[in-house]
Amino acid sequence: MHRDAAETGDLQALLAQVGAALDQFLRFEHADPVRTNHEWRPRLDTALPLQGIGIEQVTDELITYLIPNGSPVAKPGFTSFITTGGTTASTLASTAASIAAPQRYLLTAFNFLEELSLGWLASMCSIGHLQGVYSSGGSVANLLALGAARQHAFEKVGHDPAAAGVHGRVRVYATREAHHTIQRAAGVLGIGRRAVRPIACDAGGRMEIADLRRVIAEDRQAGVIPMAIVANAGTTNTGAIDPLLAISEVAREHGIWLHIDGAYGLPGILDERKTHLYRGLEHADSVIVDPHKWLGAAVGVAATFVRDRELLRRAFTQEPADYLEGAVHQDAPSPTAEHSLDDFGIPYFDYGIELSAPSRGVVVWALLREIGVEGMRARIVRHNDLALRVADAAREHPNLELLLEPTLSICCFRYVSPDVPNLNRLNQNLHRRLVRENRSLPSTTQVNGKLALRPCFLGARTEVTHADELLADVLRIGAELVSELVANGTKSSENIQSGHNTLNL
Ligand SMILES: *Cc1c(COP(=O)(O)O)cnc(C)c1O
Numbered sequence: 001m002h003r004d005a006a007e008t009g010d011l012q013a014l015l016a017q018v019g020a021a022l023d024q025f026l027r028f029e030h031a032d033p034v035r036t037n038h039e040w041r042p043r044l045d046t047a048l049p050l051q052g053i054g055i056e057q058v059t060d061e062l063i064t065y066l067i068p069n070g071s072p073v074a075k076p077g078f079t080s081f082i083t084t085g086g087t088t089a090s091t092l093a094s095t096a097a098s099i100a101a102p103q104r105y106l107l108t109a110f111n112f113l114e115e116l117s118l119g120w121l122a123s124m125c126s127i128g129h130l131q132g133v134y135s136s137g138g139s140v141a142n143l144l145a146l147g148a149a150r151q152h153a154f155e156k157v158g159h160d161p162a163a164a165g166v167h168g169r170v171r172v173y174a175t176r177e178a179h180h181t182i183q184r185a186a187g188v189l190g191i192g193r194r195a196v197r198p199i200a201c202d203a204g205g206r207m208e209i210a211d212l213r214r215v216i217a218e219d220r221q222a223g224v225i226p227m228a229i230v231a232n233a234g235t236t237n238t239g240a241i242d243p244l245l246a247i248s249e250v251a252r253e254h255g256i257w258l259h260i261d262g263a264y265g266l267p268g269i270l271d272e273r274k275t276h277l278y279r280g281l282e283h284a285d286s287v288i289v290d291p292h293k294w295l296g297a298a299v300g301v302a303a304t305f306v307r308d309r310e311l312l313r314r315a316f317t318q319e320p321a322d323y324l325e326g327a328v329h330q331d332a333p334s335p336t337a338e339h340s341l342d343d344f345g346i347p348y349f350d351y352g353i354e355l356s357a358p359s360r361g362v363v364v365w366a367l368l369r370e371i372g373v374e375g376m377r378a379r380i381v382r383h384n385d386l387a388l389r390v391a392d393a394a395r396e397h398p399n400l401e402l403l404l405e406p407t408l409s410i411c412c413f414r415y416v417s418p419d420v421p422n423l424n425r426l427n428q429n430l431h432r433r434l435v436r437e438n439r440s441l442p443s444t445t446q447v448n449g450k451l452a453l454r455p456c457f458l459g460a461r462t463e464v465t466h467a468d469e470l471l472a473d474v475l476r477i478g479a480e481l482v483s484e485l486v487a488n489g490t491k492s493s494e495n496i497q498s499g500h501n502t503l504n505l
Contacts, residue, residue: 079455086298093366111345114361130305138263145286205240234265244280415478
């Protein structure tokens with residue numbers, strides 16, 4: 001084999017083989033990888049290869065051992081996490097970028113799409129007045145937003161925290177329903193995880209304004225700098241949306257940065273039945289959204305939006321470097337450039353924490369170009385309808401109980417039976433059996449002390465049949481478990497002993 005051919009291969013033929021294997025994967029006729037562990041693992045568990053096997057053989061191993069033993073996250077019945085398998089548009093765009101634009105900078109068409117698509121994303125989500133930057137996920141997107149908030153809070157007292165370090169006590173206000181990446185961001189930014197002060201929420205998981213006001217007043221009294229209020233536009237747990245307008249009023253009164261975490265839920269604004277819940281979004285100082293959640297991008301694409309990216313630059317600049325000779329710190333590419341290497345294009349590497357980074361805008365561009373805002377809206381409405389469908393069934397069926405009205409595409413419900421006192425344990429066991437069957441794969445969560453089954457409908461391939469299958473599976477397995485329990489007479493032993501939890505619910 002010719003050496004160069006071995007290293008580069010015939011992309012067209014090889015991609016066709018990988019594409020066929022991925023189409024087969026998407027039929028989901030294969031078993032869970034843990035079941036087939038004994039087949040693929042010994043084939044992959046080899047020593048460091050001193051001699052290569054060549055690209056044909058690598059492709060063959062990809063097709064034979066990797067792809068069929070991949071992740072259940074891509075399954076349409078998978079409703080556990082808030083990530084899904086990427087759509088075809090996402091796969092094609094990122095594959096193309098991995099070859100044609102290995103970096104997001106320079107004056108290339110890909111760098112152009114980076115900015116164009118951030119603008120599309122912002123205007124689709126009604127935050128068109130904000131400027132964006134992509135990053136790898138909601139964790140980093142929240143970090144960047146809070147980095148901007150930190151910069152803002154300290155600059156007001158004449159201090160540059162990014163250059164000189166942080167001193168003085170600051171606080172971030174968020175409910176316990178806020179994503180834990182907020183705490184981590186506070187740790188990374190040097191203000192400490194404990195600077196995140198919990199604000200009470202109501203039974204629906206929404207921030208209590210009275211408590212927010214009380215806590216801020218207390219902190220002001222104590223001379224603490226209030227750095228940011230973090231509000232959720234769709235919590236990970238239940239999809240709850242904080243009262244954004246009321247929170248924005250508190251933020252404005254006190255001059256505190258308002259960050260809105262819409263990693264999952266921001267695109268929910270497209271469902272006209274929900275738009276009113278987002279009132280106040282226009283007052284946000286920063287907002288994040290993860291295209292790799294509801295929009296169908298493969299994992300690795302998030303966006304942070306702020307009013308003025310200059311603040312992000314001051315928070316995250318790496319300072320000029322010799323090897324980035326000619327780096328231009330401005331938001332418009334040089335009009336005198338004669339070659340794509342003459343200018344870095346928009347300097348995203350100074351608005352965040354990544355220097356080398358893939359072109360992500362092309363993925364968002366492809367997703368929106370393929371189905372448009374209307375296609376995206378239809379998908380989001382469909383997913384919200386699936387949550388409502390499960391909620392209706394849970395309200396009506398005597399063996400189901402709705403634990404929380406869905407706000408967006410998450411529904412929290414459980415199986416109930418008068419014969420079983422410990423419903424938390426019953427639902428835990430039911431969930432375990434569901435997962436073993438490998439068809440309907442929701443997660444569980446706690447809703448006001450009750451263990452809930454928690455489907456989050458999000459996948460581009462998830463349809464009404466998958467919600468109906470979930471309901472049918474829950475009812476069937478629930479009935480099986482109850483009859484097993486009754487047959488074993490467990491009612492009188494184990495369940496009653498640990499049942500005090502349940503009986504108090
Ligand atoms: C998923 C999620 C995050 C974290 O995003 P990653 O992309 O997983 O890093 C942050 N906030 C909310 C509300 C989320 O749902």
